[in-house]
Amino acid sequence: MPTTVANRLALAKEVWDSDTMAKQFYDACPWLDMIEKRQRQVIGKRAQVPVHTDRAGGTTVFSSAGSSGVTPGVDAINNSGAEVVNQAQYNMAYNYFPVGFQVGALNEISGGASSVGDSFEHTISAGIKNTRNHITRQFLTGHGRIAWCGTSGGSLTIELATPAETPAGEVSGYHALGMGWIVADDRLQVGTIADPDGLTANNLVTSYVESETDPDVVTTGTSITTSLGTGHAVRLASNGTSVPTVESSGLVDMFGTSGNTVGAISGASVSRWNPALVDNATTIPDLEFLLKMSRRVGKKVEDGELFVLTSLAQLDAIYSFLQAQVRFAGDKELGAGGSEQVKWRGQTLHAFPQVPDNFLFYVPMGDLEVVVGKYQKPTWLSDLHGSGMLRDPRQTVFEDTVMYALGLAARRRNSGAGATNLSATV
DSSP states (O other): OOOOHHHHHHHHHHHHHHHHHHHHHHHHHHHHHHHHOOEEOTTBEEEEEEEEEEEEOOOOOTTTEEESOOOOOTTTOOOOOEEEEEEEEEEOEEEEEEEEEEEHHHHHHHGGGGHHHHHHHHHHHHHHHHHHHHHHHHHHHHHHEEEEOEEEEEESEEEBOGGGGGGTTTTOOOHHHHSSSHHHHHHHEOOSSSSSSEEEEEEEEEEEEEEEOOEEEEEEOOOOOEETTTTTTEEESSSSOOOOOOOOOOOOHHSSOOOOOEEEETTTOTTTTTSSSOOOOOOOOOOOHHHHHHHHHHTOOOOOOOEEEEEEHHHHHHHHHHHHGSTTOOSSOOOTTTTEEEEEEEEEEETTTTTTOOOEEEGGGGGGEEEEEEOOOOEEEEHHHTTOSBTTTOOEEEEEEEOOOOOOOOOOHHHHHHHOOOOOOO
């Protein structure tokens, strides 16, 4: 069979199989890799995750004489109570990234078709990195809002909120742009929490300004008037139609909000289906704050690792408080200057650049699961119908798409805690 662009692409796709893409997905994202590898298979349309919401009643206490020492024949051991078990239901988020190769462009590369492998590797690596970036965002927030909007009137430039303007549980435009959560060629919805595309359903990003004091994105489409006072936010949109954003649950939903619905169970009606502590006040973290958070979750965690997940800025702020403990010979686990990972009171404090500066979570790793369906790894759509990369007879481009469907699920919420409105101090 002669060597062509088409069969070189097919060969390259064999190299980038599901296992290879899955390994790259987790290897380069440490905090995702820390989530325990317990996976739950989706049955039907949702993942069914059993949760233990309360202890069983029926405990009986007698003296050494037992029940006969009270009223024989009348007093007895209480009837057994059932363990209170509920069932949480989680949706998966279907993440897609397209891969396309223009034949003319490949022909003009030095080496012609022989350069396909290099082009393919670069394209797939970039696609996996971008998808991993957005799945990390989903696992952090879970509400689908990429960035909070500032105030601007009737313009194709969408003003985004600065860190100081961003409310609890939301993400500033400065952080969203800095993390690459909004880039050129993204399509955006703009609206309120209740009406995500109330202002526009499909504006194409052409450029952006990554600024701490004046972040914004320039778009084409519909002129938009946004306001801080009415709670406007930006979400990702699909091309051509207004499709509701359905993303994975995240830490803000699970451990940074109380009284909300997670996994189809309402914290307003099931009191134990709420975090141990939610702090949404404007707070500068100090040792008193950490002690309060630690006490609350310490009463609930039964097994598994508990660690603090926060931003680089907040961990440096916490580290400055912990430095004072170095003078005590009995304190351990605090290496000089090693603020990127600190261990305190048996809890590991982790910081990653993906975490917005206003977030800090006490995460019970043993109570988290990654839910998947039949296709448990990144999967080429062309493999699902048994063919190679697709080419429209009228087009000169080879195309395929990688799908990764997964979601974050919690079996318990009251073993974790969250602060979602921290002030950056460094």
